[in-house]
Amino acid sequence: MSKTYYDPDDLKKFGDIADFEPKLADKFFDYYGEVFKEGALTEREKSLIALAVSHAVQCPYCIDAYTQDTLSKGCSEAQMMEAVHVAAAIKGGAALVHGVQMMNKAKKLSM
């Protein structure tokens, strides 16, 4: 048993989740494949969104996969970093906007 929670080689085994429960895994991977197909958004746009979300959910497997995928789809390094900043801005904003809640509560409690 590996002594770390994350092993880069585990990413390649993602499909193995079907070993324990094939039906739901098949549905998920079918859905996943459909999501990333060109639609109203291009595959490249979807890949950049995935890269940003990967950082927001802080998933090392996803960051690994979507760094490769955005590079393959011809994204520039600046575009990739801007996508990460979008994630950071939303994450930061999500924390800060709760400051209003704190202020409301503080005002209610204070004289």
Next chain:
Amino acid sequence: MAKSLKAQGHKLAKIEEQIKVLNGGDFESGDLPTFGQKIAEIGHAPLKPSKLEVFQINLGYMCNQTCAHCHVDAGPDRKEIMTRETMQQCVDVIAQHDFPTVDLTGGAPEMNPDFRWFVEQLTAAGAKEIIVRCNLTIILANKKYHDLPEFFKKHKIRVVSSLPYYEASKTDRQRGDGVFGKSIQALQMLNEIGYGKEGTGLILDLVYNPAGAFLPGNQASLEQDFKKSLMANFEIVFNNLLAITNLPISRFLDYLIRSENYQEYMEKLVDAYNPGAVENVMCRNTISIDWEGYMYDCDFNQMLLLKTDEKVGQHISEFDLDKINSRTIKIGQHCYGCTAGAGSSCQGVVA
């Protein structure tokens, strides 16, 4: 400027070392299936030609650039170039046959002092389409090359040029400092005399290959991005973008090993194996000639010194079309590079 592996006396300058790496590791242990095993599954072993359509001639390994990914290990320090005698042998073969395409590559083919003479002879011999794989910067490298665009136009040459990205950073990291700027200037010169423009019949194609250890994305999408960006920033137009996968040979192999990407890159190629690409893999319709006149199934086999099957002849002086069309193509693990994803060839995707 960086030196070639050969000039460095690098271990990988020895071809047997490259073959050893390619056949070792996960292929040796059986963790990855060999290319031969994969094509046997679909009845393509041994691999046979379809019909010879592309007569590709490598005019020599001399180049004004030393690109980090070059599978030829070309550079200014390489002196191997084709003589006029060997060129004449090629012209004679082309005159006697009806190949749709003659494809001139290198190195920088234009640096061969007999390049223009050769093109004139090929035209006179009735060559239909002539491709020159022009690295763009050669046009600006020396005054004597400044009129190359005019020369190309005169002979209706299809110009195929490498540009790994539409921005300077990635391009220069792969091809050398300042290469992007000069490439843009050269493309503008080609556009100026009609290359890449609708209605002129003068074809200007760009070659995209990834600047790193990843596979090329969708060729059509990349072409759109390139067209949009090159037009918006530099008013440059071109015809087609050809997406080519980097094969693990020579300097790209060295890069993969040094950057500790080799194993993962090979896994990626094997994972992306597309049986549909085998049908149109370029060695099935191509013959590749080296500077000494030896024949190979493709330019990659040329760099690995895998000459054509002995039984059908290995030198241009022994060229026999029926024999060439019935030969067995030599394969290795590097061949996975041409069957990954949408496939890859000197003409871009194949599936």
